Amino acid sequence: MAANGEEQQTQAGRHQEVGHKSLLQSDALYQYILETSVYPREPECMKELRELTAKHPWNIMTTSADEGQFLNMLLKLINAKNTMEIGVYTGYSLLATALAIPEDGKILAMDINRENYELGLPVIEKAGVANKIEFKEGPALPVLDQMIEDGKYHGSYDFIFVDADKDNYINYHKRLIELVKVGGLIGYDNTLWNGSVVAPADAPMRKYVRYYRDFVLELNKALAADPRIEICMLPVGDGITLCRRIK
Template sequence: MTDIKLLFCVGLAVVLTGVGKSAFIGKSHSGGKDDPVLQYVVNNSLREHPVLTKLRLRTLEDQWSIMMVASEQAQFMANLIRLINATKAIEIGMYTGYNTLSMALAMPENGKVVACEIEDTYVNIAKPFFKEAGVEDKIDVRHDIAMKTLDALIGAGEAGTYDFVFIDADKFNYDRYYEKSLELIRRGGIIAIDNVLWSGRVVNPDPSDLTSQGLDALNKKLHKDQRIDLSMLIVGDGLTIAIKR
């Protein structure tokens, strides 16, 4: 029954966002903020915790707020977490913590989110909101290079024990993050990968655009990867859902 619900949820995301002449419309707070259909979706489906709202508005004051996970995408992933009864998750690239908080709120009391973030400023923004929402004990902020944190978790014997991983950090290391995530995730667990469309630049990427080239290569690798089942969704800046076989 859980698998049926999961497939329905993924399919629903495709239907809701595959609209208009071009299905790719971006995030509701940036590229898609003037798209009436996307705003309709947000207005009629978003159920945002009050502290999430406050954190989203605070994040929009930051000059790099385009990096924030779209609220509609965060809610979708929170629902995936509920569907698979996740109690252990990793976020690779926390930023100001909007999606971290969303995941923590979706988990039961014994849930734990390991949040990887290197920038002091963003960690300092996030923590008071975690406390206000009453989930600070669920969130383990690892203020270090993400690869070091992932290796440390594997070294501590946690391979195969995580339910959900969200990859949203430096694109240069996406492939490495993916491989480490496959080690850490359990069978049936989900790896969600952000920015896989990169504002459409992954389509026939310019040879000089190394980021788009790298994302395109990873997308093609995942398409052939028999270790996972997957869907690439037109949500936010493109979201791949990979389920470990």
């Protein structure tokens, strides 16, 4: 009885916890994906980092486990080696990336907050992949500007994951399109922005959802109209738009 009760409580907790992450029609279906395909194959270190992050007050920001699994497979499929991540938080997507790329692979990881990165770092170190990461603390935009000015980073990235300040995504895109290889990928995260992209302007929304909504809408239009890329918007996590540079 006790075990059953406990299990029910865990299920209910998880259901709530994942509710906002899912763009599927039913939370039960999302739970099915997690229980059937994601959790049974989630590496122990990713589970540890996910559970550690769940205790953090800003845990709503973390990449979901199904998206972590997706990123991990995507990176292997494209043989990504030289990668970048903008927006690290405690490092769940970073760890998914670090595990997917080869031993001599690299991730330039940027975040304005080092403290949260350092929270997850012991797990990443224990997994033996911290050597692939170069963490830069601070806003990403000036770093990108510097890289473009340097000239030697042009067309050098296989994969770039953007998961930070949504009001800068267009500014990131202007720079990243030069830094990613022709044939390489940029992934913009949260492009369905809590489903708010289709909500009427006067619909009730959390303050931050409303604030960033227009920026996400503008980005989605700009990406669809950009002839330098092919795009694919996937309802994974909170929506991810993959952009493959073609020229």
